[in-house]
Amino acid sequence: MPRLHKYRDRNVCYVLTAIRGAVVTFQLTAEGEKKLAAARIGPNEQFPRALLLDLYRTGDAFTGGSAAASLALDSAGQLEMDFANDPDPETAFPACDVCGGVNDLYLTIRGKPEDLVAQLQCAACRNLPGTPSDSCIPIGVLSRPVLSRLFQVKTVGSRSSGVKQFEELLRSEFESKWEALRERRGNAQTSLFDAGPGNGLKLSPS
Ligand SMILES: [Zn+2]
Numbered sequence: 316m317p318r319l320h321k322y323r324d325r326n327v328c329y330v331l332t333a334i335r336g337a338v339v340t341f342q343l344t345a346e347g348e349k350k351l352a353a354a355r356i357g358p359n360e361q362f363p364r365a366l367l368l369d370l371y372r373t374g375d376a377f378t379g380g381s382a383a384a385s386l387a388l389d390s391a392g393q394l395e396m397d398f399a400n401d402p403d404p405e406t407a408f409p410a411c412d413v414c415g416g417v418n419d420l421y422l423t424i425r426g427k428p429e430d431l432v433a434q435l436q437c438a439a440c441r442n443l444p445g446t447p448s449d450s451c452i453p454i455g456v457l458s459r460p461v462l463s464r465l466f467q468v469k470t471v472g473s474r475s476s477g478v479k480q481f482e483e484l485l486r487s488e489f490e491s492k493w494e495a496l497r498e499r500r501g502n503a504q505t506s507l508f509d510a511g512p513g514n515g516l517k518l519s520p521s
Pocket of ligand 1: 411412414415416436438439441
C-alpha cells in the first residue's frame with residue numbers, strides 16, 4: 316500500500332509506493348494533502364491504493380519533479396510498504412507504452428493525419444527519434460471529457476493499451492461516484508420506508 320511521508324526540511328508531504336518493482340514518488344498538490352488529512356491519514360501511515368489512484372486521476376498526486384531520485388534513496392529502508400491485501404492492483408496505474416515506466420507520463424498523438432495513434436509515453440521515450448508528435452499533453456491535466464473531445468477533434472484512429480488503461484482509470488472513478496450516489500439515495504429511501512406511522516419522519520443517525 317502507498318505510504319504518506321513528510322519532507323524532513325519542509326512542511327510538505329509526498330507518497331511512496333512500489334509499482335511494477337520500482338519505487339515511485341508521487342508529489343501532492345495542497346488539495347491532495349487536504350483530502351488525505353480529511354481521511355485522517357497522517358505522515359508514515361499507509362492508505363489504500365484506491366485513494367492514490369483517485370488522487371492521481373484528479374491530478375492531486377503526480378509523478379516527476381527533481382526530488383524524486385534522492386527521495387527513493389532516502390526511504391530505501393521502507394520498501395516493505397507495498398505488497399499484499401490491497402484490492403486495487405498496482406497495474407491500475409497507467410504506464411508508458413514503450414518502457415512500462417510510470418513517471419512523468421504524456422499522452423502523445425502521432426502518425427499520418429488520417430491515421431493518428433494515441434500513446435502514453437514517459438519523458439525518455441517521447442524524446443526518442445521518430446515521427447514527431449502532433450500533440451503531447453501531460454496526463455495530469457486530462458479529464459474524461461477533455462480526452463473524449465480531443466479524440467473527436469483529432470480523429471484518432473487507434474489507442475494504445477496504455478491509453479485505454481488511462482481511460483479505464485478515469486471511467487472507474489466516474490462509475491464509483493454514481494455508485495456512491497445510488498447508495499446514498501437507497502439509504503434515504505430505506506429510512507423513509509422504515510419509519511412507521513408512529514415514528515413520523517424522524518431520521519435515524521444510521
Ligand atoms: Zn517510457
